[in-house]
Amino acid sequence: MNVVLDFTGLDVLIGVLREDGRTVVGPVHQDDAITLAELTSAADLPSGWGVETGPGHYRVRRRSDAAVFGHSAGPQSWKKFLHPPRRTLVSSDSTGFHAAEEPAPDYAFFGVRPCDLAAIAKLRQIVGGRTPFVVAAQCTEPGEVCFCSSMGCGPGAGEGYDIALTERIDSGGHRFLATAGTSDGSDVLTRVPARVATTEDVMTAEQDVAAAAGRMGRAMPELDLRDLLAASRDSRHWESVAERCLTCGNCTMVCPTCFCVSVEDATDLQGGAERSQRWASCFEIDFSYLHGGSVRTSGAARYRQWMTHKLGTWHDQFGTSGCVGCGRCIAWCPAGIDITEEAAALSHDHDARGE
Ligand code: SF4
Ligand code: SF4
Numbered sequence: 001m002n003v004v005l006d007f008t009g010l011d012v013l014i015g016v017l018r019e020d021g022r023t024v025v026g027p028v029h030q031d032d033a034i035t036l037a038e039l040t041s042a043a044d045l046p047s048g049w050g051v052e053t054g055p056g057h058y059r060v061r062r063r064s065d066a067a068v069f070g071h072s073a074g075p076q077s078w079k080k081f082l083h084p085p086r087r088t089l090v091s092s093d094s095t096g097f098h099a100a101e102e103p104a105p106d107y108a109f110f111g112v113r114p115c116d117l118a119a120i121a122k123l124r125q126i127v128g129g130r131t132p133f134v135v136a137a138q139c140t141e142p143g144e145v146c147f148c149s150s151m152g153c154g155p156g157a158g159e160g161y162d163i164a165l166t167e168r169i170d171s172g173g174h175r176f177l178a179t180a181g182t183s184d185g186s187d188v189l190t191r192v193p194a195r196v197a198t199t200e201d202v203m204t205a206e207q208d209v210a211a212a213a214g215r216m217g218r219a220m221p222e223l224d225l226r227d228l229l230a231a232s233r234d235s236r237h238w239e240s241v242a243e244r245c246l247t248c249g250n251c252t253m254v255c256p257t258c259f260c261v262s263v264e265d266a267t268d269l270q271g272g273a274e275r276s277q278r279w280a281s282c283f284e285i286d287f288s289y290l291h292g293g294s295v296r297t298s299g300a301a302r303y304r305q306w307m308t309h310k311l312g313t314w315h316d317q318f319g320t321s322g323c324v325g326c327g328r329c330i331a332w333c334p335a336g337i338d339i340t341e342e343a344a345a346l347s348h349d350h351d352a353r354g355e
Helices: 007-019 114-127 183-189 199-212 224-232 238-242 251-256 299-318 338-352
Strands: 002-006 022-031 033-038 049-054 057-062 084-095 097-099 107-112 133-137 163-170 175-178 260-265 273-279
Touching: 002 007, 002 199, 007 022, 007 107, 007 133, 007 175, 007 183, 049 273, 107 114, 114 133, 114 299, 163 183, 163 199, 175 183, 175 199, 224 299, 224 338, 238 299, 238 338, 299 338
Parallel strands: 022 107, 107 133, 133 163
Antiparallel strands: 002 175, 022 033, 049 057, 084 097, 084 273, 163 175, 260 273
8 A cells, every 4th residue: 555645644644643542752853863752743753854974973954855754863763662771670668579560652663764673673573572553764865874775674664664654855745655564554544644656656765765775875895794703703803993992882872773781789778679670781891790700801802792793693693683784883983983894894804814
């Protein structure tokens, strides 16, 4: 099912999802970034805002049009809804133990970019949870740090959406081609004012998405990364990265698929206690703490762990890469370290060693 909505139709779509009891979350312009928050109407979307990105660089900028999906991935990802940064697991007081879980809302994720659609599937494979209703926004505006095309995760939406939107603004007006991916998606679209899409609408959207594939700011080298990482354990290049890496962990926090957690206990003087879970990072010195000390004491060892897991051993664990090419780890690295460049450097080092 393909239909075309105008901006009013988009607003009605959000209203229908809310009427059905869903908490609709999507992109908003907030705190000089495109972040994710609850949407009450299409007016909450970041109309007319784009972004400029680069290694260690992210700035919002005014666009010359009113596009609402004219921005690449921001600092937040859908991970914060599927796998909250901190949550209480159990608490206790003088009356006993209490499960502290709030039931997760019935989410509708609105404006999910294809890289993040792939990330949601990878993350849910690990953390599970309730299936969100997903309205994807196909990518026609890749950013400077984007490389989803070379990871096979975009710019077209893959599996896992209920509705996929493709935004277009031209002399024909501001409109969205909406494609249903599930029967739930079709049902919702029948309740939204829309016209039937023409062959030209569909072809134009396909051309816009195909053109985006050629405008990615960078690409992951075309190599068997799993083999490369396995062969690079003793590469000299890890020391070169460590000279730049601050081991701050930003890359793991912004990554839409990094899922590691730490569990902490706290007590108070009234006899209460709480066990909570928080996001952790393999860049923390305590992350690899075993009896007697940490296993990965150097920055080189910690960066190697992160990259080797992300691009290599993730395949052994989960049957897929841990990277979707969203570029967040590049934009939000204070040292501007670029995972695509590090992969290329590892490859050169591997070749130089003649292995
Ligand atoms: S490793 Fe970097 S580019 Fe890949 S999914 Fe994580 S944040 Fe995105
Ligand atoms: S690669 Fe960058 S973001 Fe990641 S820990 Fe090192 S300095 Fe921080």
